[in-house]
Amino acid sequence: MNTALETKSLGLRYGKAWALRDCTLRLPAGSVIALVGPNGAGKTTLLQLVTGLLHPTEGTVEVLGQDARAGSAEALAKVGFVAQEHPLYQGFSVSDLLRMGRALNLRWDQPLAERRLGELAIPLAKRAGSLSGGQQAQVALALALAKRPALLVLDEPLANLDPIARRDFMRTVMAAVAEDEITVLLSSHVIADLEAACDWLVLLKGGTPQLAGAIEEVLAGHRMLTGPRTDA
Numbered sequence: 001m002n003t004a005l006e007t008k009s010l011g012l013r014y015g016k017a018w019a020l021r022d023c024t025l026r027l028p029a030g031s032v033i034a035l036v037g038p039n040g041a042g043k044t045t046l047l048q049l050v051t052g053l054l055h056p057t058e059g060t061v062e063v064l065g066q067d068a069r070a071g072s073a074e075a076l077a078k079v080g081f082v083a084q085e086h087p088l089y090q091g092f093s094v095s096d097l098l099r100m101g102r103a104l105n106l107r108w109d110q111p112l113a114e115r116r117l118g119e120l121a122i123p124l125a126k127r128a129g130s131l132s133g134g135q136q137a138q139v140a141l142a143l144a145l146a147k148r149p150a151l152l153v154l155d156e157p158l159a160n161l162d163p164i165a166r167r168d169f170m171r172t173v174m175a176a177v178a179e180d181e182i183t184v185l186l187s188s189h190v191i192a193d194l195e196a197a198c199d200w201l202v203l204l205k206g207g208t209p210q211l212a213g214a215i216e217e218v219l220a221g222h223r224m225l226t227g228p229r230t231d232a
């Protein structure tokens, strides 16, 4: 298997408390990977280590074979990231946000972003702050995808969306997967939100992966241990 993401004994500690520990994972390229775990499980910490926003206390993290620890511009150029609250600059128009992205990224694909937002009928002249939550999520996603990432990382992208916006958001993600050859890593509290879209699953608890593998296998193992509930 081609590896999109590999961590070895990855850990991050705040004072005496480990937010993530003993995290060893090898995740396949070209897959859609769900990272599921309850509050405080370490999901955001792992995603921020992958995107180079945090530097590990111990261990290594590689994105497509390159060291992703903070500072590796080459590795991070390949990663698109939408943070948990995807705080768009509310006062700027969608066009302004696209222009800023173009100024900051060498591989920026403005026509692609404009086409995707056009298909969703999101007006580019509107201020980001005046868009609905679902539209803002789509803009944040379009900005991450315009970077033409090999790995797209989404931190709890569905958390604050209504069911229709969730469905539309996942449709855009899946269209991007079909069109561009990307690997997607996205987190959630709830397996059921991602089950249909994902083909790989990592269950995180207490800062350490408990189970990881092809989604049907992990879910079969998980249900044997916990019964029919789908919550992590």
Ligand code: ATP
Residues within 6 Å of the ligand: 014, 018, 019, 020, 037, 038, 039, 040, 041, 042, 043, 044, 045, 046, 189
């Ligand atoms: P949530 O679903 O609530 O976002 P999570 O799975 O993303 O949770 P993290 O945000 O990665 O979990 O947090 C993992 C642990 O690290 C938690 O116990 C959290 O309190 C702790 N933690 C996170 N950030 C900090 C920080 N800046 N300082 C101290 N502890 C932190």
